Amino acid sequence: xxxxxxxxxxxxxxxxxxxxxxxxxxxxxxxxxxxxxxxxxxxxxxxxxxxxxxxxxxxxxxxxxxxxxxxxxxxxxxxxxxxxxxxxxxxxxxxxxxxxxxxxxxxxxxxxxxxxxxxxxxxxxxxxxxxxxxxxxxxxxxxxxxxxxxxxxxxxxxxxxxxxxxxxxxxxxxxxxxxxxxxxxxxxxxxxxxx
Amino acid sequence: xxxxxxxxxxxxxxxxxxxxxxxxxxxxxxxxxxxxxxxxxxxxxxxxxxxxxxxxxxxxxxxxxxxxxxxxxxxxxxxxxxxxxxxxxxxxxxxxxxxxxxxxxxxxxxxxxxxxxxxxxxxxxxxxxxxxxxxxxxxxxxxxxxxxxxxxxxxxxxxxxxxxxxxxxxxxxxxxxxxxxxxxxxxxxxxxxxxxxxxxxxxxxxxxxxxxxxxxxxxxxxxxxxxxxxxxxxxxxxxxxxxxxxxxxxxxxxxxxxxxxxxxxxxxxxxxxxxxxxxxxxxxxxxxxxxxxxxxxxxxxxxxxxxxxxxxxxxxxxxxxxxxxxxxxxxxxxxxxxxxxxxxxxxxxxxxxxxxxxxxxxxxxxxxxxxxxxxxxxxxxxxxxxxxxxxxxxxxxxxxxxxxxxxxxxxxxxxxxxxxxxxxxxx
Numbered sequence: 045x046x047x048x049x050x051x052x053x054x055x056x057x058x059x060x061x062x063x064x065x066x067x068x069x070x071x072x073x074x075x076x077x078x079x080x081x082x083x084x085x086x087x088x089x090x091x092x093x094x095x096x097x098x099x100x101x102x103x104x105x106x107x108x109x110x111x112x113x114x115x116x117x118x119x120x121x122x123x124x125x126x127x128x129x130x131x132x133x134x135x136x137x138x139x140x141x142x143x144x145x146x147x148x149x150x151x152x153x154x155x156x157x158x159x160x161x162x163x164x165x166x167x168x169x170x171x172x173x174x175x176x177x178x179x180x181x182x183x184x185x186x187x188x189x190x191x192x193x194x195x196x197x198x199x200x201x202x203x204x205x206x207x208x209x210x211x212x213x214x215x216x217x218x219x220x221x222x223x224x225x226x227x228x229x230x231x232x233x234x235x236x237x238x239x
Numbered sequence: 240x241x242x243x244x245x246x247x248x249x250x251x252x253x254x255x256x257x258x259x260x261x262x263x264x265x266x267x268x269x270x271x272x273x274x275x276x277x278x279x280x281x282x283x284x285x286x287x288x289x290x291x292x293x294x295x296x297x298x299x300x301x302x303x304x305x306x307x308x309x310x311x312x313x314x315x316x317x318x319x320x321x322x323x324x325x326x327x328x329x330x331x332x333x334x335x336x337x338x339x340x341x342x343x344x345x346x347x348x349x350x351x352x353x354x355x356x357x358x359x360x361x362x363x364x365x366x367x368x369x370x371x372x373x374x375x376x377x378x379x380x381x382x383x384x385x386x387x388x389x390x391x392x393x394x395x396x397x398x399x400x401x402x403x404x405x406x407x408x409x410x411x412x413x414x415x416x417x418x419x420x421x422x423x424x425x426x427x428x429x430x431x432x433x434x435x436x437x438x439x440x441x442x443x444x445x446x447x448x449x450x451x452x453x454x455x456x457x458x459x460x461x462x463x464x465x466x467x468x469x470x471x472x473x474x475x476x477x478x479x480x481x482x483x484x485x486x487x488x489x490x491x492x493x494x495x496x497x498x499x500x501x502x503x504x505x506x507x508x509x510x511x512x513x514x515x516x517x518x519x520x521x522x523x524x525x526x527x528x529x530x531x532x533x534x535x536x537x538x539x540x541x542x543x544x545x546x547x548x549x550x551x552x553x554x555x556x557x558x559x560x561x562x563x564x565x566x567x568x569x570x571x572x573x574x575x576x577x578x579x580x581x582x583x584x585x586x587x588x589x590x591x592x593x594x595x596x597x598x599x600x601x602x603x604x605x606x607x608x609x610x611x612x613x614x615x616x617x618x619x620x621x622x623x624x625x626x627x628x629x630x631x632x633x634x635x636x637x638x639x640x641x642x643x644x645x646x647x648x649x650x651x652x653x654x655x656x657x658x659x660x661x662x663x664x665x666x
Binding site for chain 1: 394397398400401402415416417418419420421422423424426430516517518519521522523537539540547548549552604605606
């Protein structure tokens with residue numbers, strides 16, 4: 045009986061690596077194969093799923109529409125215009141002298157997201173920024189003459205009460221950062237390309 | 240309660256032998272499913288939620304045949320449904336209000352579970368599957384609300400998807416991935432439509448598991464004690480099938496009243512203005528069933544250490560639902576039903592009042608005094624789960640439990656007078 049038992053055990057050992065007959069060597073080799081097969085399976089699954097996930101990222105045509113040219117010549121001092129870039133509003137304001145002075149005079153230590161006014165403009169009179177509140181994406185008020193401009197004379201987001209100053213910097217409210225500056229360049233004195 | 244499924248019909252016998260579907264139904268919702276004999280009307284809301292889902296799916300499928308998921312046509316296609324499609328107004332109003340009623344019955348269903356401790360062992364997974372269902376419902380409702388492409392559709396979508404930008408490092412990339420562009424736009428509308436159509440079926444899958452887990456130990460009951468034998472139960476059919484049908488009749492009266500006499504009462508008028516990506520409405524509010532969470536989101540106006548106010552708000556908002564997952568381990572009291580928990584019984588209603596208060600705050604602007612009320616309400620909401628329930632588990636002295644359901648219900652007297660005021664009522 046003992047002999048038969050051992051024979052069966054050895055036969056089973058061919059498939060069961062836990063049998064002592066095969067020792068530690070067989071165990072690690074089987075474990076290695078499991079890991080290798082499992083790892084390859086995981087890599088293959090990720091590789092197969094990635095195109096599906098990536099298909100939800102912006103498509104080539106969406107990316108291709110990513111630049112807009114704007115003629116600034118009709119805009120006068122103290123006037124604001126709103127243009128669309130990549131589906132979002134872009135605020136363009138020709139700032140007045142007092143607004144520029146106010147923006148430049150602010151003590152950086154008072155700012156939640158410290159940034160000098162000079163770092164936010166290419167020409168001091170032209171403030172060009174995304175009209176998208178950095179809190180949750182609403183469009184702040186302040187572009188039209190009758191709009192509320194908030195406590196710092198710039199823009200005010202009605203959704204959750206963020207106040208921006210004349211440089212579009214966050215001063216009060218839940219928004220974490222200043223209004224974003226899009227990439228733009230002056231292709232002529234009064235002509236810009238955004239994007 | 241005779242044995243298994245019995246019939247003399249040769250066709251049914253032929254089918255049953257090959258596919259035992261009749262005995263399956265009989266065990267699921269028939270004479271072979273023993274149910275506590277003392278279930279009150281608060282136990283009707285599960286079947287009502289099922290009815291609401293069926294109504295939503297039936298109307299949704301025919302609406303999908305008329306709707307166009309494109310930013311240039313979506314709003315007009317919905318107006319066409321309202322004006323030109325045969326019974327389009329009716330079908331859309333049923334679908335619109337069906338969503339609200341689904342949330343009404345599910346919220347009552349959840350609160351019933353909280354009052355009667357239905358989430359306690361051995362029904363924790365049943366409860367957790369319910370929370371999964373609630374989350375799926377919310378995602379489905381949110382995406383459905385975007386489809387008419389009104390002002391509130393657009394700005395609600397923009398604000399809520401922007402929540403994900405609060406995630407450190409990858410937040411912005413995730414939002415662009417969700418949108419499929421740089422703003423809520425046509426790709427966003429298309430994917431929301433696809434997912435809005437898909438998710439109810441995922442919901443059905445979750446419900447199958449929910450009911451599967453339910454059948455493992457059967458329904459909880461108002462006394463919160465387990466059934467101890469046949470004397471404590473009655474067969475589901477005909478007793479609870481007829482009771483559920485009665486409840487559905489009452490539900491449909493209220494539902495029809497809303498659909499026919501006040502179809503827009505639970506909606507926002509500004510959603511009948513087409514979406515304009517350049518103009519944010521003065522006052523953005525979500526649908527009523529999201530208001531308490533919205534109040535929690537907005538109640539955080541200060542940074543804590545390196546965490547921004549925005550991120551904390553988002554964490555608390557999702558946390559207010561996710562905390563339900565661990566409710567069975569926060570409430571350690573061995574007694575399920577609040578009938579026998581004198582303090583929990585009262586604090587439960589304080590919690591309900593707190594949720595309603597948060598809802599009211601969520602409907603108002605985020606400024607004082609609403610802001611402070613919302614902050615207090617948020618603190619209390621989490622305190623209820625994280626402080627009050629664990630403390631009550633050890634400090635509260637429950638009243639003695641009855642020996643059995645049948646003793647309590649049929650014989651009267653004993654320890655549960657309240658439950659036995661009308662003997663035989665449920666028998």
